[in-house]
Amino acid sequence: MYNLKENSMSAKIIDGKKISKLVRLEWKERATKLKEKGILPGLAVIIVGEDSASKIYVRNKANVCHEVGLHSEIHEMPEDSSEEMVLKQIRSLNNNVDIHGILVQLPLPDHINVAKVLETIAVEKDVDGFHLYNVGALVTGNTIFPPCTPYGVQCMLEHIDVPIEGQNAVIVGRSNIVGKPMAFLLLQMNATVSICTSKTRNLKQYTSMADILVVATGQPKMITGDMVKEGAVVIDVGINRSDDGKLVGDVDFDSVKEVAGYITPVPGGVGPMTITMLVANTVQAAERANGLG
Numbered sequence: 001m002y003n004l005k006e007n008s009m010s011a012k013i014i015d016g017k018k019i020s021k022l023v024r025l026e027w028k029e030r031a032t033k034l035k036e037k038g039i040l041p042g043l044a045v046i047i048v049g050e051d052s053a054s055k056i057y058v059r060n061k062a063n064v065c066h067e068v069g070l071h072s073e074i075h076e077m078p079e080d081s082s083e084e085m086v087l088k089q090i091r092s093l094n095n096n097v098d099i100h101g102i103l104v105q106l107p108l109p110d111h112i113n114v115a116k117v118l119e120t121i122a123v124e125k126d127v128d129g130f131h132l133y134n135v136g137a138l139v140t141g142n143t144i145f146p147p148c149t150p151y152g153v154q155c156m157l158e159h160i161d162v163p164i165e166g167q168n169a170v171i172v173g174r175s176n177i178v179g180k181p182m183a184f185l186l187l188q189m190n191a192t193v194s195i196c197t198s199k200t201r202n203l204k205q206y207t208s209m210a211d212i213l214v215v216a217t218g219q220p221k222m223i224t225g226d227m228v229k230e231g232a233v234v235i236d237v238g239i240n241r242s243d244d245g246k247l248v249g250d251v252d253f254d255s256v257k258e259v260a261g262y263i264t265p266v267p268g269g270v271g272p273m274t275i276t277m278l279v280a281n282t283v284q285a286a287e288r289a290n291g292l293g
C-alpha cells in the first residue's frame with residue numbers, strides 16, 4: 001500500500017488551473033504543427049435556448065479554443081427550434097471539412113430527443129465522446145474520444161504521478177457523462193473499481209477503502225473526512241452553488257484535506273481540466289481527419 005500523506009500534514013492540493021495550463025501548452029504545440037500543414041482545427045458548438053449557465057460554459061469553451069489557437073464557432077438556436085432543425089444543423093456540420101469537432105451543449109429543451117441528437121453527430125467529430133459508438137469503444141477498451149470530465153481526471157492523476165494499477169478506486173455517482181466513463185477509464189488503467197450510487201448501502205464502507213476516490217453526485221459537501229482513507233487521492237467533480245453564492249464541491253474540503261494525501265479544490269480543480277480535454281479531443285480529431293492521429 002502506498003501512502004502519499006506525510007504525518008499530520010494537510011493533503012497536497014491538485015491544482016487544476018496549473019495542470020490545465022501545462023496540458024493546453026502541449027495541445028497548442030500539436031495545433032501549431034497542424035497549422036504549419038495548413039490545417040486549422042475547428043470546433044462547432046450548438047446551443048439551443050437561453051439557459052444562462054449553458055451560455056457561460058459555451059463562452060468559456062470558445063475562449064479556451066481561442067487561447068490554444070483553434071477555430072471555434074457557436075451556433076445559437078432559439079428555444080423553440082424543432083428537433084429536425086437541430087439535426088439539420090448537425091448534419092451540415094458533419095459535412096463541413098473545416099469543422100473537426102461538434103458539441104451540442106446539454107441540457108436540451110424537453111421537446112428534443114437527446115439520444116437522437118447525440119447519435120446524429122458523426123462519430124469521428126464526437127469530441128464529447130457521448131455517441132453510442134464512442135461509449136462502446138470506451139467500454140471495450142478501444143477509446144476514441146474519452147468524455148472530457150473523466151479524461152481530465154485521468155490527466156490530473158497522471159500529472160501527480162500516483163500509482164493506479166492495483167489500487168482501489170471508488171467512484172460515487174454513475175452518470176453517463178462522469179461516473180460511468182470514469183469507471184471504464186480507471187479500469188483501463190488497471191485499478192480495481194467500485195461504483196456507488198444513491199442506492200448504495202453503507203457508502204462509508206466503500207469510500208473508506210478507496211485509494212482513489214472520485215466524487216460526482218451534485219450533493220454539496222457530502223463526503224466528509226471520516227469517510228476517507230488516510231493518504232487517499234480525492235477528486236471532487238462536483239460544482240454546486242451554496243446559499244451564499246459560493247461554488248462548493250461534493251467533498252467537504254476542510255475536513256477531507258486533513259485526512260487525504262491529495263485533494264482537488266472547487267473551484268480550480270476538475271473544472272478547468274474539462275474544457276482543456278475538449279480542446280485535446282478537437283485537436284486529435286483534426287489530426288485523425290488528416291491521417292496524422
Ligand code: NDP
Nearest residue numbers: 173174175178197198199216217218237238239270271274
Ligand atoms: P447526475 O445528477 O447525472 O448524477 C449524480 C449521481 O450521483 C447519480 O448516479 C446518483 O445516484 C449519485 N448520487 C446522488 N446522491 C448520492 C448519494 N447521497 N450517495 C451516493 N450517490 C449519490 O450528476 P452529474 O454526474 O452530471 O454531475 C455530478 C456533479 O458533477 C454535479 O455537481 C455537476 O455540476 C458536476 N459536474 C462537473 C463537471 C466539471 O467539469 N467539473 C462536469 C460535469 C458535472 P443515482 O444514479 O442512484 O440517482
